[in-house]
Amino acid sequence: MTDFVRMSLEDVYKMTESALIEQGFNGRHAAAIARTVTAAERDECRHHGLFRLAFYVNGLQSGQASPDAEPELTQLAPSVIKVDAKNGFSPLALETGDQPLADLARSCGIAALSVTNALNVAALWPEVEKLAERGLVGLAFVSAAPYVAPAGGTKPLFGTNPMAFAWPRKDKPPLVFDQASSECARGEIQIRLRDGKQLEPGWAIGPDGKSTTEPKQALLGAQLPFGGVKGSNIALMIELLAGPLLGDVLSIEAGERDKANTGAPCGGELIIAMDPTRFIQSGDREAQLAHGEKLFRALLDQDGTRLPSDRRYKTRQRTAVEGVTVLRSLYEGLQGYIARKDRQRAAYEGDHILKS
Numbered sequence: 001m002t003d004f005v006r007m008s009l010e011d012v013y014k015m016t017e018s019a020l021i022e023q024g025f026n027g028r029h030a031a032a033i034a035r036t037v038t039a040a041e042r043d044e045c046r047h048h049g050l051f052r053l054a055f056y057v058n059g060l061q062s063g064q065a066s067p068d069a070e071p072e073l074t075q076l077a078p079s080v081i082k083v084d085a086k087n088g089f090s091p092l093a094l095e096t097g098d099q100p101l102a103d104l105a106r107s108c109g110i111a112a113l114s115v116t117n118a119l120n121v122a123a124l125w126p127e128v129e130k131l132a133e134r135g136l137v138g139l140a141f142v143s144a145a146p147y148v149a150p151a152g153g154t155k156p157l158f159g160t161n162p163m164a165f166a167w168p169r170k171d172k173p174p175l176v177f178d179q180a181s182s183e184c185a186r187g188e189i190q191i192r193l194r195d196g197k198q199l200e201p202g203w204a205i206g207p208d209g210k211s212t213t214e215p216k217q218a219l220l221g222a223q224l225p226f227g228g229v230k231g232s233n234i235a236l237m238i239e240l241l242a243g244p245l246l247g248d249v250l251s252i253e254a255g256e257r258d259k260a261n262t263g264a265p266c267g268g269e270l271i272i273a274m275d276p277t278r279f280i281q282s283g284d285r286e287a288q289l290a291h292g293e294k295l296f297r298a299l300l301d302q303d304g305t306r307l308p309s310d311r312r313y314k315t316r317q318r319t320a321v322e323g324v325t326v327l328r329s330l331y332e333g334l335q336g337y338i339a340r341k342d343r344q345r346a347a348y349e350g351d352h353i354l355k356s
């Protein structure tokens, strides 16, 4: 039987922060990563919660991630800013660019933040949700490492390349979706490998190019884009937006750079923020938001539907009170990091192990 430990969100945060500091991150990086990990646990997005700690630690211990790089903010054009993460993990760089991007979107109507040289193993919804909480519309795109075969092909080329979108709502938390352009996130395959579960048909092909439901074969072969050629084209777009557009790498290049197979690719992320009232002449924000609500009501009128992020907000209310359940093995890994017993590459059942 699987053994779980219950933790409060405060404990998740404190233990994560302590573990990262003991493993060598400075306080600012440890706090920013701990906020990201805790938010994922809070929303039960477990691929990006405590499960990811080993990836952060491996990235650091392999020498590929900086423990203390100070992100540098520069303005590239009237409505374009850049944060160079200088090979640090993405959370601190994203926090550095967040308020300047929101301010620029308010003054220009639309603004973009280019985050470069960032190791990214996180979900994207936090950056767009934060923008929409301040009344802005947000979009985010990131590439990864070569995991996904293009439609019709059999070899990994694209990252799992997620994109996220957030829309502000009156007196309600924003509508947010955040999804990979592959049939499933890589973390889901890694978690199923760990838990001894099969994949859904159509998610992946093995190294022989044939369909597989075996997680290990999928990690050695290639994931598939969602919706065939349509998801493949979205992944292609994200490669261009997060790579060449920002002067950063493609997923295939990020994979080549990750010599230690840490599973923590270093590359770019594009975030776009829009101030909705700057797109209408009337400036009637109330009417604009009400118009969006008409769509949401019509959608919800149909049985079997829900809005993206509804699950997240319901979960958030529950975990604030009850805390979260964490696999005992993850909990013990966290304790080991704090005790500095494991100040080395963590032994995880992820693809960085399979490929190394």
Ligand code: NDP
Residues within 6 Å of the ligand: 045, 047, 120, 121, 122, 123, 124, 125, 142, 143, 144, 160, 161, 162, 163, 176, 177, 178, 179, 180, 181, 183, 184, 185, 186, 188, 305, 306, 307, 308, 309, 310, 311, 312
């Ligand atoms: P999911 O398939 O779990 O969910 C995708 C989106 O669909 C979510 O916003 C979810 O909202 C929404 N959704 C789910 N069910 C419904 C429904 N019935 N009706 C309407 N909306 C629904 O996500 P993925 O597996 O594709 O991606 C998981 C995460 O992995 C993402 O956060 C992504 O950013 C991250 N990722 C990160 C990468 C990186 O390199 N950094 C690479 C690839 C992925 P809800 O939350 O409410 O369930």
